[in-house]
Amino acid sequence: MNKSTEVGPETISLLKSGNRPAFDEIYHHYSSNLYLRILKMVKVQEVADELLQDVFLKVWLKRDLIDENQPIKAWIYKIAQNCIYDHYRLLAKDAKMRQYLIDHYSELYNETEEYLLNKERRAVLNLALDRLPEKRKQIFMLCRIEGKSYEEAASILNISPSTVSNQLVKATKSMRDYVFFHSKEFMIFAIALHLNK
Structure with a gap:
C-alpha cells in the first residue's frame, strides 16, 4: 500500500x-x-x-x-x-524542568497585563483569575485591573496595606504561573527547547 x-x-x-x-x-x-x-x-x-x-x-x-x-x-x-x-x-510539572523552562524562556514570563492584549491569552488569564482565593482575587482585581493603590485597596477591603502587598505578590505569581504553563506559546517553546538540546 x-x-x-x-x-x-x-x-x-x-x-x-x-x-x-x-x-x-x-x-x-x-x-x-x-x-x-x-x-x-x-x-x-x-x-x-x-x-x-x-x-x-x-x-x-x-x-x-x-x-x-x-x-x-x-x-x-x-x-x-x-x-x-x-x-x-x-x-x-517537574520542578527542575519547570525552573529550567522559566530560566530559558523568561520572555514568556512577562507582566500579566500583557496577556490582555491577546484574546486567547485573555481567556487563559480569566481561568487563572478564577482559581485564586476570593480575597486574593479581589486584591488582584483592585490593584492590577482597576489600578488602585495598596492603600485604596486596603481601605475598600478593610485590611492593612502590607496584607494587600503580600497577597498581591502571591496572586501575581499564581497568575503568571498558570498563564505560563497553560498557553500554547509555552508548549511551542517547550518543544523547541527539547529539540535544541
Whole structure:
C-alpha cells in the first residue's frame, strides 16, 4: 500500500463501526511515519513508543468521532499533537524542568497585563483569575485591573496595606504561573527547547 495516500473510505467506515482489521490496516498505514515525527519531537525512543500507542488507543476509543468527509490522516496527526502537548505538560510539572523552562524562556514570563492584549491569552488569564482565593482575587482585581493603590485597596477591603502587598505578590505569581504553563506559546517553546538540546 502506498503510504503517501489516504486509506480508502470503506476502511474508515469499517473502523467507525468497530472493525478491528480496519483499525489494524490504518495502524500499519500511518504508524511508521507518525512514529518518526513523534520521535523527532520527543527525542527518546521509549517515550515515542508510548506516545504512538497512546495515539492509536485514542483513535480506537474515539473512532465514532471520525468525520468520513475529512482526511483521517489529519485527524490522527491532531491526536498525536495533543498527546505530545500532554507529554510536555507532565514534564512541566517537574520542578527542575519547570525552573529550567522559566530560566530559558523568561520572555514568556512577562507582566500579566500583557496577556490582555491577546484574546486567547485573555481567556487563559480569566481561568487563572478564577482559581485564586476570593480575597486574593479581589486584591488582584483592585490593584492590577482597576489600578488602585495598596492603600485604596486596603481601605475598600478593610485590611492593612502590607496584607494587600503580600497577597498581591502571591496572586501575581499564581497568575503568571498558570498563564505560563497553560498557553500554547509555552508548549511551542517547550518543544523547541527539547529539540535544541
